[in-house]
Amino acid sequence: MKVQDLLNQTDKLPNVPDVVRELIQLFNDPNANYSDIASRVVYDQTISLKVLRMVNSAYFGLSRKISSIDEAVVLLGMEKLKTLVIASGFANSVSKVDGLKLNDFWMDSFRVAELAQWFAKRTPLVSEDEAFTAGIVHNIGRLLLHLAQPSLAIEIQTLVANRKMGRVKAERDLLGFTSQEAGKALMDLWKFPPQLGLAVQEHKHPFGDGSDEPQALACVLNLACYINACIAHERDSDLVREGFPGAVGKAAGLPESIIYELDDALIIEGAFDQLLG
Structure with missing residues (x-):
């Protein structure tokens, strides 16, 4: 495919x-x-x-x-x-999706968007508005997959939920591409700014194969997803700081002292949930 x-x-x-x-x-x-x-x-x-x-x-x-x-x-x-x-x-943009709880999906996307905006406020390399939008669309490829190929999407979801396979490997094995690549393709189709699509594609691994300079927006998005996962798993703040990807933070243009501000990021709540429903 x-x-x-x-x-x-x-x-x-x-x-x-x-x-x-x-x-x-x-x-x-x-x-x-x-x-x-x-x-x-x-x-x-x-x-x-x-x-x-x-x-x-x-x-x-x-x-x-x-x-x-x-x-x-x-x-x-x-x-x-x-x-x-x-x-x-x-x-x-959609009213019903097989295998996906839309409210949960968008609440998660909104929180990543707010976290991305939080990091963007602390670096001169990324605009706050662009970071927010990147957060909203960071998982749009997964939504597209559930809309266009619901059976395959649910199969991938089951493999990941049962810890049989990581999501990236499951997508590559069953689809031949990742949902991040699908997301970038959709951004390109919609003629969105190219840096948005690139951030969506690269945010999971902003350093890629190490041959290119990482994109700052992709790095900010990566950090937002990291903090969002920490919030979802109720991770202790000391462990959050310990696991913080410093190299990604540096590439995003953030100061080393950012790790001492992470407690503020960990209490960010989804302020945009009222837009659902």
Whole structure:
């Protein structure tokens, strides 16, 4: 099987709204007019309602109720609104997937996104917005696999759950490629910025074969996934620091002292869960 076999099933691809794709494609345009995009958000009722619900949640702690996207832009700024729109757009891109609990999948993706953003704030090499989006889409290849080849996806999941095989080996043996490679192919199909697709493909092993300089965004994503796994397994903070991949942190542009800030990362909760459902 080839990755293209998944992409050819156009009816199975996640249905990400145009306004979300436009926001992501505008990452590389310093002259982008985000106010035009904001005006388009208004016409997507599903996203607008979910974003406004999130804006009015305790997470933002605003002093009064916000009733329009225009007000949200004024009070939150375009960057925060962009984050909410992207999160909402992806969370509602599919309604049902065989073998995958969607709420758990997106809650996990949101937390990785927030952790990636947390690390990005501490390095000059990665933008916060890009890190957040990379976190949301880091596992999109697995979602694609479950949509296009549910039987194979469930077989791989069973092998991994029973500890018969690691996920990367199981995917290569049964598919001939990894879900990270499938994710990059989907990013390319959607014409997202190339660095996003590269980060999705390389984040599991950012140093690759050691021949190339690791991509900083892939490194940040790798660290976010590491901390997310530590949270999921309730790992003691001393063990988290002990196991922290320092070489990856250095390649991400983070200071060595970052290990003393990890306690703050370990208490990050999924603030975007309200966008689900």
